[in-house]
Amino acid sequence: MTWTGSGPARSTRTSSRSSCRLLGPFDGPAFLDPRGGSIRTTATIDALVAELAKSLVHDEVLQVRQVSGDRAEVRTGGRTVEHEHVVVCAGRGTPAIARGVGLELPVKQSTHVRCTFEPAGRPPLRAACLQDGSGVFGETGIYAAPGPDRATYAVGLSDTAGVRDDGTIIDGSALADLADRAAKYVGQALPGLRADPVGVRHCWVTELPWSSDGVAAWSRPGLTLVAGHNLFKLAPWLGGLLAASALGHGLDDRLNPESRLGAAPEGQA
Numbered sequence: 517m518t519w520t521g522s523g524p525a526r527s528t529r530t531s532s533r534s535s536c537r538l539l540g541p542f543d544g545p546a547f548l549d550p551r552g553g554s555i556r557t558t559a560t561i562d563a564l565v566a567e568l569a570k571s572l573v574h575d576e577v578l579q580v581r582q583v584s585g586d587r588a589e590v591r592t593g594g595r596t597v598e599h600e601h602v603v604v605c606a607g608r609g610t611p612a613i614a615r616g617v618g619l620e621l622p623v624k625q626s627t628h629v630r631c632t633f634e635p636a637g638r639p640p641l642r643a644a645c646l647q648d649g650s651g652v653f654g655e656t657g658i659y660a661a662p663g664p665d666r667a668t669y670a671v672g673l674s675d676t677a678g679v680r681d682d683g684t685i686i687d688g689s690a691l692a693d694l695a696d697r698a699a700k701y702v703g704q705a706l707p708g709l710r711a712d713p714v715g716v717r718h719c720w721v722t723e724l725p726w727s728s729d730g731v732a733a734w735s736r737p738g739l740t741l742v743a744g745h746n747l748f749k750l751a752p753w754l755g756g757l758l759a760a761s762a763l764g765h766g767l768d769d770r771l772n773p774e775s776r777l778g779a780a781p782e783g784q785a
């Protein structure tokens with residue numbers, strides 16, 4: 517079990533309850549990383565959008581293609597514009613754009629659900645993030661994180677629901693089953709929370725074959741495309757490298773697909 521973001525550094529059996537008072541009895545090994553914590557995604561995106569408000573264009577991209585002079589052309593619903601360089605980070609939409617320039621990205625899609633729960637009593641003054649792979653509470657892949665005001669706690673499974681290439685969900689009850697398992701886990705592991713979810717977050721997962729934390733970029737003259745999952749935590753680093761690529765400084769070797777960035781070292785898969 518791993519905790520991030522609360523209390524002093526410890527790696528003992530006793531740290532888990534004091535780090536997260538929402539947790540039930542747990543007697544296994546636990547590791548606490550006091551410098552970790554949740555990324556405030558909504559606040560981050562709001563701040564970035566505010567900074568760029570005047571230059572952002574909201575439109576659907578139908579096609580990106582390379583044109584003469586090592587430039588790229590973007591065709592959206594209402595505009596056709598040529599650029600010196602285009603960086604594509606369209607999540608689930610990136611493989612289709614890539615296919616249009618002759619690149620087949622090895623992105624595997626699936627869907628994910630994470631539910632939000634409220635504390636059974638007053639919100640705790642401190643609440644750590646949680647990664648539980650112990651199996652003690654019936655699940656071996658759980659992550660959880662407090663909301664910004666600790667008035668909610670989000671809990672999700674690392675398991676995902678499979679989808680076909682066109683995005684249709686293969687098993688119609690898979691997302692509901694995953695949400696039920698998250699609520700059941702809360703009922704068993706987190707008695708400090710009410711086990712009825714008060715909110716839900718569904719999203720697409722876009723993984724590269726070598727790791728759920730894998731990331732890579734593909735470059736062509738005038739064009740860079742990035743793909744992977746769990747990219748938010750990498751965004752400041754990734755953004756700098758993609759900007760350098762766009763400015764003509766070349767793509768950092770670590771982002772080449774052959775580098776398999778994010779893969780577990782040999783023998784540790």
Ligand SMILES: Cc1cc2nc3c(=O)[nH]c(=O)nc-3n(C[C@H](O)[C@H](O)[C@H](O)COP(=O)(O)OP(=O)(O)OC[C@H]3O[C@@H](n4cnc5c(N)ncnc54)[C@H](O)[C@@H]3O)c2cc1C
Pocket residue numbers: 575576577578605606607608609610628629630717718719720744745746747748749750
């Ligand atoms: C519940 C949940 C938990 C997560 N937890 C973590 C975590 O703990 N750590 C972490 O690092 N990451 C996490 N992630 C993943 C992280 O959010 C993504 O990796 C990241 O958002 C990817 O950013 P992106 O800009 O590349 O793609 P996206 O966020 O998918 O954004 C792509 C955007 O492009 C738009 N788009 C697609 N096609 C087109 C088109 N043709 N024209 C115009 N627009 C288009 C989409 O609508 C979308 O708005 C989590 C995600 C979810 C949902």
